[in-house]
Amino acid sequence: MTVESLPVERTLVAQDWRSWRRLQFSSRLPSLGARASRSMEDRNKVYKELGLFSLRKKIEDIVVRAETIAPTALELEQARQIKQEEMVRRYNLWDDPDKSSEILLTLGDSNDTVCFLKELKYQAEEVKLVTQLAEMDAINYWLFKQAYNTSVDISNQLSRYEMTKLLTGPYDKEGACIMIQSAPGSKESEIWAEKLMHMYLLWSKKQGFPGRITEKYSAKSGIRFVTVEFEWQFAYGYLSGERGIHKLIKGFNRDSIPCQIGMACVDVIPLFLVSTPEIPVEDKDIEVSTLLSCGENEHLVYRMERAASILHVPTGIRVQCSGERSHFANKIKALKRLKAKLLVLADQQEVSDITKISRDGIFDLWQEETRRYMFHPYKLVHDVKTNTQLPDLVSVLDGGLEPVLQAHVRHRHTRDS
Template identity: 50%
Template structure:
């Protein structure tokens, strides 16, 4: 069947079956906006709406350009990436055929997990090709149908999915550090005794929950300590999906909200909250031996099941209070301690807990990561990468991707150098 016939079939109703993910891009625009979902036909526009017609055509030109860029990006990257991942998957299948899975059950489980992960990547890249083809065909049909704006919306929605898949694939190739593939445990803590910092900490916790939601996953608040005035003293969030730690490890440090008083004679005030991120081992417990004599276990609340553990040689402290009993909280706290120690060992380039240099451990409150300013200038300034974003609301609503991408690139360049 040639392209004209294919497009004809699609115009007869096949698009009713195509339901791209709604990214909310067009949902908040008024009916008279150039981003309205109403179809636009140039030949039907009244003569007294030339200005409105111009803006509609300008909006469609911009959409068409974005769709074309996404399709071109997919056509350039997808075939090579798919061929690479399919070859990798075939080789992994060959390893399984040649390997006796009963010889080493632990190794066998690792091989099977890698095989399953590889199959998911292959399926995603194949789906990417279909989405790019859909976007291209919808665009062609929209132009045949006197520039139907509703179809351009569908093509644009498909192109957003294409770019999202490619962005994730590209970033996953950059995340090669140990534990990057693990989930993430995020702890947000406010500066003690400051109500503004306590409210700011609550806002940061919501920001990470919204980011996880944008990734298609649900974050889980496992522990929270509320303040008396609608804020939080601390909050712990667990993200149980792959690469969460690799994406968010650059968030570690102090995040400050800068408030500029209307009276210019007064100095700016800062609300401070610290963010700590450690790997959350989803499929296995962290493999690290800790001598019982090196840990001090305490129970902060006699009536609750909370467990606090201090690692005496390094001074690291962790706690867990989200489980139902002390035994479960002790296991979780110990796993968090192991995760912290593994990160320290990796950062210091050592292979033994005994070799950790306590003097080289940086206090999280001494690491400035990001500043958020709402007035008079709206800006988010990432102090590690130098990236500046003026849409503060978008960042606080979970759009962290530009900041995360900059952090990942910075880590990659630092490791290369």
């Protein structure tokens, strides 16, 4: 071998070695061995197939969860349903109409829960079958997507069912009336109060039950006060932890003190879906008046004149209503809200009679911080009561309240158990 031929031979050996390394690398990753000559359609297909591995794992996890929880839950609910049916057969429904109504409502709830769990089991089996068909059909992406969407719905329904089992408070099954008031004299707070209103409305819509604005007092920048009613079961149980101050923080100064703050106070009372419990409220204990007009426009003046404001003298609680067509109708609805508020206070103070409510034991909601929504220097939602932190601020404001609401329910259940 001549000296002149060495560089050429070395070059050939190097080329062969690189070819061998490429061959080895491509053999280790056969699914990634798409050549440059493949069409864009083939590449997209490969990428979709690669993404199905994590998708399939998520589907399998949800199906396993459904197969673990649903059969046991269904067995328990069916046993409860049988007991309720036996009680109906033994009890003379004509003797006590109130008791009969309670028994029939409980039986109706049991029947609905049993049907719900049966449907959940069927959906889980269907998802499992669709996943198998998708694999048989050379990994059909669209079938997988259909199975995944259904499995997410199953997961959400399971979580909702688990939460209802924890909502055992005396009024947790009722609807909810939520009242939002902006901090006085702050344009930032008025804008923030309106944002909170939309957050709760979007959350309720995602649950499949839209909320209803019954009264709203607008300001130039946003709203001063708004009342929203949620007329569906367990709304109060979910939302009762929202009471208190919700604080918007747009930044911090050099001393790490929050600046550009907007504040709104949220209060929640049960909205009784069937009938309001009968509690004695003496006429001498209440003062009824009309709200003072703000003088912004004729429509508002008229609405304020027909509005009703009720002060409960022994406790100092004031409620109002302006969404009805007459002063009398507003007075009736405001009285219902007062009774609901008194029932909540009696439950919080663990007294059996509203006359035993201690005025000194009533918390000022403006002194109770519930949640912070931070926009800068980082986006974060910090729930003060449960110490839950969520980095996805936009999702929460768009109605993604489930993590913090569920944290409140679990916290309350742990505290009371």
